[in-house]
Amino acid sequence: MGKHTRYIMSMGELSRKDNSILFRNEKGNNYIPVEDTREIYCLNEISMNTKFLDFASRAGIVIHIFNYYGNYSGSYYPKEYLVSGNLTIKQAETFLYKREGIAKAIVLGIAENIYEVLYHYYKHGKKELKEFLYWLKEDIPNFLDKDLDIKHILFIEGQIWMKFYDSFKYFLPEDFVMNKRVKRPPDNPINALISFGNSIFYSRTITQIYNTHLNQTISFLHEPRESRFSLSLDLSEVFKPVVVYKSIFELVNNRKIQVDKHFVKKFNYCLLNDSGKKIFIESIENRFNNVFEHKILKRKISYETAIKLDGYKLIKYCMEGKKFKPFSLKEMM
Template sequence: MVSSRTKYIMSMGDIKRKDNSILLKNQKGNSYLPIESVKEIYCMNEVNVNSKFLDLAAKAGITIHFFNYYGYYSGTFYPKENLVSGNLTIKQAEVFLNKRNVIAKAFVQGIADNIYEVLYHYYRHGKSELKETLDWIKSAVPLYLQNDKINIKQILRVEGETWQRFYGDFKYFLPKDFVFNKMVKRPPDNHMNALISFGNSILYSKTVAEIYNTHLNQTISFLHEPSEGRFSLSLDLSEVFKPAIVYKTIFELVNTKRLQVTKHFDRKYNYCLLNTAGKKVFVQAIEERFDEVFQHNKLKRKISYKTAIKLDGYKLIKFILEGKEFKPFSLKEMV
């Protein structure tokens, strides 16, 4: 089930404050949520909010994510930042200027390692066609990244080729309706692009919320180019988790037919989107993935995927402040 502290709003309506409760008002009527029972709200449709409600949300520490009609992340409202550190921000900027490639390489190796683990699952179950990609990830990726003279553009090319090989292998273990040739984001043009875009948007917003609970500066990134109007560090951290969270969720939903082309998608003109029923199925599954607990090999304790995202933020802080090697989340850490 979706975490009791995470609320997804799929319909149009109003969100208001009613005493110390949250009032959700739509065509079906009114519903109330105790303020202490909510930590995150995902607005997946057009909703109206006012300053009175936002003030209540800020005091209660509630994060609110907004998405547009196509399911793309629009922005996040979160309380005034308490975990700010001028010293860390300065050092984070220094690391970007002097050691960006070191962290960027770590992210790309982490992406490749997790893609390997996801594909290897299908290889072990008889999909021998995946061997070429598995061998390439095992041998070529480390070889490219160990080159001290490689620049950021070349690092990004390695990342891009890794993803492309991954996409090219979908045809070996997914139904025909969910095979595709390339990523098309705005808007997605087929069923798989619709799922990936929706899942990536949710993962990105979840990562924004987790980084908020650290002292990191959201705008100083290492793999993605820092730019205006986005939290690019969340793009960095979320990339490593896409194979483990977004793609594993998609593959399971598609292969078990919990998501079906005829029931859960709308096609209009040149785009394809999850309908409301499809979004509900997907949201349920990905939230269960975020809350899934596993035994962490190195920490010797149980953590959730959501906690692992925040831990990667702390690992990055350790590298920035202490120079400790940064190794992002790996599916190999699970036992």
């Protein structure tokens, strides 16, 4: 049995109690078992002390902090136990001399996975998607086959996401159609769902990379910057259509998430309420834990494990020059 992800949605305090984690709030005490906990998501104001953080660190537990708007604020994780100076050097060399190749592979992976997600709606009658699907399948590979610098690659990525958002009007209810992507803070229900889902996925990717030898700060599509784990942004991109957006589309189209029931609206922002967050978290966790037959490994793995496997593919590229192809929904590997 694998370790679990724990979500804390109410205000309270995390502390160590003997050899367990105690979460205390106005409703009383709740004990969290250490042995089967991999990470904790703090989705509200949570206080904790260094004694607790030391205990969590020795247990290998990663703690993710989210702000009031549901956006990822930061992570506390134990000191890296899979440190490899050799890989870090190779990863940096790959960034310096082969960055564009990996960036292209990620953008092509985004296009291919969006195609697979949207083709479901096309074959069920949404013929308005035909032109966009053709563009993804035929034009994008041709564009990326050219000699491009990172700015042009990022421009193509931006165009893919912009056209993807515009396609929502063909298969989502009018209440969830996006006018434009607004992040901090989100200004309407669909932006609120995307921001919350992306933050959860980004955090989960940080945990998966932590369990590899990769350096979290050396990325290839996104610019490496201080104070953020930009490699997590890279590896999460191809999975977002498969995990985050499929969860959103299913919840919205099956009316499990509704505008009048599951959002808090104020003058300049729109957020999921606690009820909406619980529904969304349950959906995305089910998708993380969904298993499929990996065509090369010949065994069943979860989408969560597939994130870490993409990290291993990147290691193979940096160390051995083996071609890097991120996760493909069509090929299931």
